[in-house]
Every structure is written in C-alpha cells, then in structure tokens.
Amino acid sequence: MSAAFARDELGTLSSVLDELLPPRGDGRLPGAGALGLADGVDTATRASALRPAIAAALASLAARGFSAQSKPEKLARLQALAKEAPEAFQALLVQAYGAYYTHPSVVEALGLPPRPPFPKGYDVPATDFSLLDPVRRRAKLYRER
C-alpha cells in the first residue's frame, strides 16, 4: 500500500480530474475536481500496481505547473500523457469515473435517486401481457422428432 499523496500532489490531481470531467456547460453537473474527489481517487489507487506510474505522471504534470496552465495547455498535456503512459492514464480515468459517478449529487443530477438500490428498490409497473397476443397465435417453434 502506497502512502497518501501530499497536498501539492492532490492539488495537481484535482486539476487533472477537472479536466477529465469538467463542469457541464449548463451547470447541472459539477466538475470532478470541484467535487473534492481527489482524496477518493488517491485512496482508491493506493493499492494499485499502477500507483507508481500514476504518481510519476502527476509529478511530471506538476513539474510543468499543470494547475496554472491554460485549458488548451492542460488538454495538450493530458493527451500527451494518454500516449506516453496509457496504462496509468487509463487507471486514473477509471478511478475518476468511479468516484464521479457514485457521488450522490452526480447520481441525482443524472435523474436517479441519490441512494443505493437496496433496500428501497424500485417500483416497476406490472406488464400488460396482451403485448404477447401476436406471439401466442404462432405455431410451435420447437422440434420434437
């Protein structure tokens, strides 16, 4: 298990998350960085075999002042990273999606109740199986001999 990222590494990670999953234009969905997901992504990747590669990628970005760069510069850096360290980049992306799309505010904004499926479950209306009338009129479809 790796040590937690330091504050400056978390800052870079937060900036990266906001580029991977930026706020939606209409304001209905926040950016991943602004949601404070960096700590969760840090925790989720600590046991990963790719953690050193992720840490190295963040260090490389930080060394070039990623957080202070313009949006086009950030995009170019991340596109380069995706080519240079595809496994680390993919691992980071998976964790970003995982943290983002399980956050209650994001889940609610997607139109789902911000709760786990269990124990409330969902009401699904009973089906009117008159839909099957054309199928019921068909001859048997199986072979016996």
Place this chain on the structure above:
Amino acid sequence: MSEETVDVLIVGAGASGAAFAWSLADTRMNVLCLEQGDWMDPSRYPSAGMDWDLRAHGDFALSPNDRKRPADYPVNDAGSPIKAAMFNAVGGSTITYAAHFPRFHPSDFKARTFDGVADDWPLDWARLEPYYALNERMMGVAGLTGDPAYPPKQLPLPPVPLGRLGETVARGFNRLGWHWWPSDSAIATQPYNGRAACLNLGPCLTGCAQGAKGSTDVTYWPAAVRRGVRLRTGCRVREILVREDGLADGVIYYDADGVERRQRAEIVVLACNGIGTPRLLLNSRSKLFPDGLANRSGLVGRNLMFHPYAMVIGVFEDRLDGTQGPTGCGLMSHEFYETDRSRSFLRGYSFELMRGVGPVTMALLGGQGGWLPWGAGHHEAFGAIFDHTAGLLAICEDLPELHNRVTLDPELVDGHGIPAPRIEYRLGENSTRMLEHGAARAKQVLEAAGAKLVISEAPMRVAGWHLMGTARMGSQPDRSVVNAWGRCHDVRNLFIIDGSVFVTAGAVNPTNTIQALALHAAEMLKQNLAELFD
C-alpha cells in the same frame, strides 16, 4: 489427517453440488461438501452501497483474474477470445448469475439426429423433464405459460415485469413478427419459500441483497443443511485419491487455515464447473491414471464449449428506466433457435434482453468502446446514452471441438500452489457465422423498436459464464467420460455433475439443465446404490 470416511463427498457447493446434496439428504447417508469459497453475506453485496456500480468492476468483477478474491483461482485464458467468468462461494456462480433460467429444447439432446452435427445425448428431454420441474420449484422460477418455443410447462411464480425498456424492445419484436416471451427467471417475484419478493434492485450480477434471486445459498443449501448435509467452507481440493483397485478413495484438500488434509469417502462427486472439474481430474495423476483421473478416453478437458455472445446495444431517444428491474431477466426470443438450413450455420441462438447499466459501467463501456470522450464533450455524449440504452444478447450454441480444451498451466498456480487451468479456445466457423447473424438480427430488432444508433461487440469478451463439455457424457467409454447419470466410466464411485458433462451446449443459459441433470444423477445413484460397487 481426518480419519473419518464419509459416504458421499461432494466437491463444490454451486448450482449442481447444492441440488445433488439436497437430493441425497433424504437417504440419511453421511454427506459432506467441500467448498473453496465461503458463505456470502448479502448485507455486504454492492447494491447496498452507493458504489454498487463501481464494485462490479472490483471485488465483484466478472473474471476471477480481475476479482482476485481469496476463494478465486487464476485462469490462464490468454489463449481464448472469451474469458472465464465463474464465481467461487457457497452458491458458486449462481451468486453472480443473471438467473435467466430457461430449459433446453427437446432438439438440444439430439443434435446429431436432427442436424448431423456433434452427438446425441445419452438421455432425452422427456427423461429430464420431471427434474426440470422439480428444480424450478426448488429454485423458485418465474415465468408465463404458453410459450410456443417450448412444450407445455408450469412455473411456480408470475414473470418479472418488463418495464419501459422491455416493453419498448418487445414492440420491436412484434413489428418484425418475431418470437419473444417473458424470461423464465429464477427470481422470486412474490414471497416464495422464505425468500422475499424482488425489489427490482437492478444489479443481479453482483449478488442479490434482497435474497429474491435463486442462488443456491438461499434455495437448496439451507434445506440440505437442515436435513443433515455438512458443508465445510474455505476448503480447496488439490487432488482425488485413488485406491489400488482403481476406485476413488477421497481427496487431499487445504482447509481454511491452509493446512493440508485428507478426506476419505465411499463416493466422490465433482461439481466444480466445466473448468474446475477437468483441472482437478488432470491434477489427479497416478500409476493407474497417468493422464489424469477418469481420462482413459483422453477427453477430460476437451470439447470445451462456451456460449459465444453477441452484445448489441441500441440507443433510444427516450429514457428507459434501464437500471430498474433484474438486469438480465426481462424477455427472451427463440426466433432463431432451431436449425434453418437456409442460413449459413447449423443449430441456433436465443436472444436475452439486457437492461440498462449503471453510470460507472456506462462510462467505462463508452471509454473502452471509444464512443465516450473525456474532457469537453463528455457530458453531452454521456447524457445522450445513459439510461437511453437497451441491449440484446445473442447466446449462440457452440459446437464441441476437440481442440478447444482445458489443460493445466505449466507455470501459473493458485494461492495453494495448485496448477491453474489454462484455456485454449478458438471460435469455430459455425459459431462465427452465427454470431454475425445474431448481431445483425439484434440490430434489426432494436431499430424496429426505435433505436437511433446501434453498437455491438461480438464475441463479447468477458462472457465465459457457461462452461460446458469438458467431461462429456455418453454410453461409449472411448467417446465419453461419464454415463448418462454422471458416473465415470473409468472410476465407478466417481461422479461428475456440473456443466462438464454436457454433450452439446444448447443456446440458452445452462443452469436449469445443469441442476436438472444433477437431480437426475442423484436419483439414479440412489436407485443403483445397492449395486454401485459390483
């Protein structure tokens, strides 16, 4: 070392081991089951947490190679386009199956007679029918009578609701005039035998927190244990021991503390699935059986059959409430099940409805498929597909081919140092043509249902749920491993009762057939007990 000799030792507590154990319980024999996994705790299933969707890619991932739970063993499936997807626990893969629970067709037992391919089974549909019916009562199967794709049958529970998504797809089938029917589902749609009714949680493939899904830890096992069967968990069997007279003598296993133990038995029964069973047989070499136990035919591990899947997803204009309702149970279609010689393949396939996926899964699928960008444009693309998709899975009948096989990996081992299984598998021409046909027909259905965009993957990669054929049954010892009731030709007190014994694969999920065969085998064992060792 244990000195106790049990009457019957079952290895594996999944679908078949549970049914077999329950059936034997009424004999009052001393029955013991060894299971490498543990009892699952439903309160800790993913659907009870906000991260339910994420855990489907972590500790509940489909592949044991990704999941890496202590109970799992690695599988070298680098030599196969289809990756193994079994689960190890009390309940086996029924913990994570969709509970889509159809029977085989009568013609599935006579592929040679009807279509001139593969072989006929040494038993027929009529022989198995009472065991299907018994199994459906025990597992609590929901469905609707009157399906023209099957001989008449009665199921104990009403069908699962289709929901907006299922009704949309059903109308697509109707527009084409093609068969569809509500799925036969091992899901308690009403309270049933102590099981609570389904709440439409959605993610059945990561365990059912409600206990409505018919996994054998909540169906057969409680009844079997109440009737005296003993179930010992955390016990991984390494090899089967053989006496000098060629009979099975018991097993060597590692207990939950990792201690090597011996368990002696009068009868040994393997219920370890179509990969685990040949692995264990091949790892049980002796002077009498230098090529692996019960392998004088050379067929142990050969004829591995999956069901190659084509996954076809339609994107619709409207939202479909796709995360609500049993994910893999809704409707099925057998329009293309039986052989039609005007097609480019023999035998056939079924369709199974796939409801929508959660947001994490959708994002990952989109990323892997290259149709969901990160960064600018992500939300617009995501919003257009999330909860706007319905899927159809074409479940294709694979034919048995000798070169598709399970062997022991020369290097890879599990946590106890036991050689891991290696899969060598390639899609046959018939299966390839069938997949193409299935993907094209699924696209037609989804477009007829209103899909504006259709995406497909064939064969679906991590879809090796159905593991069949690697110790097949038959009446001739040189052409099969076991007889019609799972008894090994070479070792008359050794039985195999899992999907390994399948002669052909059919084109539906096999669990109902696996369990019906296990119940039949148990009944035959009971009937023949007096002469079993003669």
